[in-house]
Amino acid sequence: MKANSVAVIGGGAFGTALACVARKAGNDVCIWARNQTVVADINEGRGNPLYLPDVSLESGITATTDMAEALEGAQAVLLVVPSQHLREIAERMAPHASGKAVALCSKGVERSTGKLMSEVAAQCLPDSGIAVLSGPTFARELALGLPGAVTLAATEEWVQNTILQTVGIPTFRPYVSNDVVGAEIGGAVKNVLAIACGIVTGRNLGENARAALVTRGLAEVMRLAVKLGARAETVMGLSGLGDLTLTCNSPQSRNMSFGIELGRGRTVAEILAERRAVTEGVWSAESVCDLADKLKVDMPICQAVNRIVSLDADIEKTISDVLNRPFRQEHG
Numbered sequence: 001m002k003a004n005s006v007a008v009i010g011g012g013a014f015g016t017a018l019a020c021v022a023r024k025a026g027n028d029v030c031i032w033a034r035n036q037t038v039v040a041d042i043n044e045g046r047g048n049p050l051y052l053p054d055v056s057l058e059s060g061i062t063a064t065t066d067m068a069e070a071l072e073g074a075q076a077v078l079l080v081v082p083s084q085h086l087r088e089i090a091e092r093m094a095p096h097a098s099g100k101a102v103a104l105c106s107k108g109v110e111r112s113t114g115k116l117m118s119e120v121a122a123q124c125l126p127d128s129g130i131a132v133l134s135g136p137t138f139a140r141e142l143a144l145g146l147p148g149a150v151t152l153a154a155t156e157e158w159v160q161n162t163i164l165q166t167v168g169i170p171t172f173r174p175y176v177s178n179d180v181v182g183a184e185i186g187g188a189v190k191n192v193l194a195i196a197c198g199i200v201t202g203r204n205l206g207e208n209a210r211a212a213l214v215t216r217g218l219a220e221v222m223r224l225a226v227k228l229g230a231r232a233e234t235v236m237g238l239s240g241l242g243d244l245t246l247t248c249n250s251p252q253s254r255n256m257s258f259g260i261e262l263g264r265g266r267t268v269a270e271i272l273a274e275r276r277a278v279t280e281g282v283w284s285a286e287s288v289c290d291l292a293d294k295l296k297v298d299m300p301i302c303q304a305v306n307r308i309v310s311l312d313a314d315i316e317k318t319i320s321d322v323l324n325r326p327f328r329q330e331h332g
């Protein structure tokens with residue numbers, strides 16, 4: 001029997017890792033990447049050293065810079081580009097993605113509109129079935145075949161089933177949900193909170209402080225998610241608590257490591273200038289805070305990160321402001 005065909009849109013670390021997962025699930029996989037060097041590395045070198053060094057790719061994973069070619073014949077699509085570029089790429093996909101199941105794997109909130117990724121996709125890909133795939137997943141570990149689990153959220157059963165069959169394997173276990181907004185909000189906000197945890201780590205403020213930040217950060221995610229109509233249980237699942245725990249506790253995280261460097265005194269511009277990889281929390285801090293303001297949701301940790309990364313606020317003063325907020329009830 002001919003293998004199913006899967007398109008992975010985005011040739012960064014996570015797109016490449018998900019291509020490995022989809023291949024292990026028995027699919028023929030074609031990665032679309034904008035960078036010709038990435039395409040050549042995948043097709044000729046069987047790897048992606050620019051974005052995911054030291055990982056070899058199985059045959060059965062190919063790459064192209066041609067969007068139509070990548071999507072032709074694909075039953076399922078994994079959309080894995082940085083969140084601020086999702087609209088532009090989804091618009092390019094649209095003529096070739098009608099009737100296909102598309103899993104959104106980006107974590108962020110669009111800066112120019114304040115929209116969640118599913119809202120952007122609803123505008124740009126009206127004829128596709130949309131899912132959100134999100135959870136605690138460092139690309140490298142996935143690509144190496146280490147075990148993990150994610151939330152797979154879609155309102156339509158055929159979309160859930162298509163994506164489940166595309167990526168579900170014993171070492172990559174999707175847990176299915178119909179709470180799309182709940183599944184995506186955790187991933188978007190945890191990147192901002194991981195920067196806060198990094199700052200605290202970089203300034204040697206201790207493990208107690210980081211545990212407090214993770215817990216109070218979870219309360220921020222919960223308040224925003226519930227206000228957006230998401231379910232609390234989703235926030236307590238893999239895409240919420242799971243991803244927050246991973247990202248806020250490991251310097252493997254680009255967001256946490258960015259915060260660590262900030263905490264040690266380097267500037268946003270200096271750190272970003274040295275990075276090829278995307279640090280989503282930098283780009284979503286402002287849009288998460290704008291969304292919170294609009295919905296009148298209190299998110300003091302995210303606001304503090306935004307003041308530091310977007311408005312160049314003094315770190316010591318910002319930490320002091322957070323610590324000196326009035327005491328309050330833990331819940332409610």
Ligand SMILES: NC(=O)c1ccc[n+]([C@@H]2O[C@H](COP(=O)([O-])OP(=O)(O)OC[C@H]3O[C@@H](n4cnc5c(N)ncnc54)[C@H](O)[C@@H]3O)[C@@H](O)[C@H]2O)c1
Nearest residue numbers: 011012013014015080081082083085106107138139277278
């Ligand atoms: N890396 C991970 O462990 C991981 C895990 C889960 C989710 N994600 C999410 O996946 C998304 C992609 O992250 P990644 O880690 O694969 O990226 P990456 O940092 O490895 O690479 C950046 C990617 O962005 C692309 N890019 C840069 N500028 C672009 C533009 N103008 N238009 C289109 N593409 C552009 C690059 O070509 C490259 O493919 C992000 O939203 C990230 O939060 C990443």
Ligand SMILES: O=P(O)(O)OC[C@H](O)CO
Nearest residue numbers: 135136137138253254255
């Ligand atoms: O390295 P980060 O901070 O972008 O995090 C990667 C994934 O989102 C972890 O689930």
